[in-house]
Amino acid sequence: MTPLTLYNSLTRSAEPFVPADPANVRIYSCGPTVYHYAHLGNLRAYLFTDTLGRTLTWKGYGLTHVINITDVGHLTSDADSGDDKMEAAAKASGRDIWAVAAHYTQAFKANLKDLNVRDPAHFPLATDHVPGMIAFGEAIAERHCYRLPDGLYFDTSTVPDYGRLAGTHADGPAEARIDAVAGKRHAADFAIWRTSGPDEHRQMEWDSPWGRGAPGWHLECSVMSRRYLGDHFDIHTGGIDHREIHHPNEIAQNQAYGGTADTGATLWMHNNFLVDRTGKMSKSSGAFLTLATLVERGFHPLAYRLMCLQAHYRSELEFSWENLAAAQTRLKRLVQTVAALRARGDSKGAATAAPYAERLDAALSDDLNTPKALPVLDEMLADKRIAPADRLAALADFDAVLGLGLLTLAREDLRVRPARAGIDDAGIAARLEERRAARAAKDFPRSDAIRDELAALGVEVMDGDPLGWDWKVTI
Ligand code: AMP
Numbered sequence: 510m511t512p513l514t515l516y517n518s519l520t521r522s523a524e525p526f527v528p529a530d531p532a533n534v535r536i537y538s539c540g541p542t543v544y545h546y547a548h549l550g551n552l553r554a555y556l557f558t559d560t561l562g563r564t565l566t567w568k569g570y571g572l573t574h575v576i577n578i579t580d581v582g583h584l585t586s587d588a589d590s591g592d593d594k595m596e597a598a599a600k601a602s603g604r605d606i607w608a609v610a611a612h613y614t615q616a617f618k619a620n621l622k623d624l625n626v627r628d629p630a631h632f633p634l635a636t637d638h639v640p641g642m643i644a645f646g647e648a649i650a651e652r653h654c655y656r657l658p659d660g661l662y663f664d665t666s667t668v669p670d671y672g673r674l675a676g677t678h679a680d681g682p683a684e685a686r687i688d689a690v691a692g693k694r695h696a697a698d699f700a701i702w703r704t705s706g707p708d709e710h711r712q713m714e715w716d717s718p719w720g721r722g723a724p725g726w727h728l729e730c731s732v733m734s735r736r737y738l739g740d741h742f743d744i745h746t747g748g749i750d751h752r753e754i755h756h757p758n759e760i761a762q763n764q765a766y767g768g769t770a771d772t773g774a775t776l777w778m779h780n781n782f783l784v785d786r787t788g789k790m791s792k793s794s795g796a797f798l799t800l801a802t803l804v805e806r807g808f809h810p811l812a813y814r815l816m817c818l819q820a821h822y823r824s825e826l827e828f829s830w831e832n833l834a835a836a837q838t839r840l841k842r843l844v845q846t847v848a849a850l851r852a853r854g855d856s857k858g859a860a861t862a863a864p865y866a867e868r869l870d871a872a873l874s875d876d877l878n879t880p881k882a883l884p885v886l887d888e889m890l891a892d893k894r895i896a897p898a899d900r901l902a903a904l905a906d907f908d909a910v911l912g913l914g915l916l917t918l919a920r921e922d923l924r925v926r927p928a929r930a931g932i933d934d935a936g937i938a939a940r941l942e943e944r945r946a947a948r949a950a951k952d953f954p955r956s957d958a959i960r961d962e963l964a965a966l967g968v969e970v971m972d973g974d975p976l977g978w979d980w981k982v983t984i
């Protein structure tokens with residue numbers, strides 16, 4: 510096997526992966542803020558961590574993965590200004606904040622299932638860990654924090670090398686972190702605790718030594734990662750936006766709590782953005798695509814997984830319906846190949862799939878190079894020297910790391926079929942049967958009439974389609 514190399518945002522370089530305990534690699538991934546549905550960009554972040562986890566398992570490592578659920582504390586700006594996203598969403602919809610959190614948490618988990626993202630060992634909720642956050646705050650308050658009327662703030666000048674991860678320093682802040690909290694000693698200082706104002710009523714509030722209020726967002730990840738993975742674990746992940754504010758702040762907290770320069774994790778890994786023509790996809794902009802939108806338009810969730818695998822996780826990926834349709838066609842071809850191999854099934858061949866497994870391993874071991882791994886799968890499946898039964902066995906092995914569900918997907922699952930199409934599958938099958946009968950009887954006007962009728966309902970009849978489809982929905 511090729512040794513695994515992963516890109517560390519801390520050093521801005523690819524490094525050999527050396528876990529503290531190969532039998533138990535510990536990974537913490539910053540989870541979603543559950544004030545809305547996850548958009549396709551957010552889901553890219555968890556497809557990345559899933560590929561990381563699956564690669565580790567495939568290479569024989571044991572794994573403990575944690576994805577937290579942010580149900581309190583994340584403000585409309587990452588840099589501690591604006592309203593709490595959860596409070597604002599609950600207020601806008603007139604719903605109870607706990608119901609809002611439960612609804613979107615459940616929807617997020619359903620999205621992960623649909624994308625074949627494996628369940629992490631733990632999905633901790635921030636609101637279940639507030640006492641731990643208060644204890645953490647108390648431990649660092651005296652040496653690292655100061656009080657302002659609206660809360661307890663972390664003084665970023667009290668830890669070594671603040672901003673190293675972001676590539677900025679406390680006195681040279683990125684634009685995003687300049688915010689309006691009066692009295693902060695440094696622009697990059699951030700809230701550990703946000704004390705409610707005298708007339709302020711938050712739906713989520715707790716008593717603390719700094720008054721009734723709510724925890725700052727960054728605190729939860731330092732507390733939950735420690736609670737589930739210990740004070741130093743192997744890999745911390747998040748989207749590339751977290752490299753600028755959230756993760757530098759977590760690191761500062763970890764250093765303050767531990768009393769050392771240790772950041773808390775050996776590797777800090779970040780996925781790049783999913784963008785569309787208008788820019789980065791974001792929940793706060795309101796206009797964003799969810800997995801449900803994609804299914805509504807007739808696409809299979811795993812076509813999106815394949816679309817993400819076609820790009821390296823550190824590259825920006827542009828979303829377009831054309832890209833998604835191309836990925837779905839590629840998936841369809843793979844599924845069709847599996848069906849053909851199953852139909853043959855013979856087990857005598859002149860070669861084994863082992864060289865392909867080695868190439869797959871080499872690609873994934875090179876900082877999870879999935880775009881390089883996918884053609885290895887195609888080539889292996891097409892290699893006629895390998896017996897069909899052996900190709901199927903190798904496919905099962907490859908799919909354990911790719912997670913495309915190639916052994917369970919059926920061709921029919923991948924038919925592009927928008928929820929709003931005017932006729933169902935059984936109706937189409939019946940009309941096509943009539944058309945076949947008309948053609949057999951050489952009644953071509955009748956056959957053409959049926960084709961036109963289906964076209965009016967948004968269904969295109971596909972005579973002689975190379976992929977063997979009878980029809981497709983026009984979108
Ligand atoms: P949030 O729910 O905003 O806390 O984000 C959940 C995860 O999605 C975080 O790791 C973000 O960094 C990541 N993320 C947010 N927007 C995008 C995007 N457009 N593309 C990829 N990842 C994203």
Ligand code: ZN
Pocket residue numbers: 538539540730755
């Ligand atoms: Zn986090």
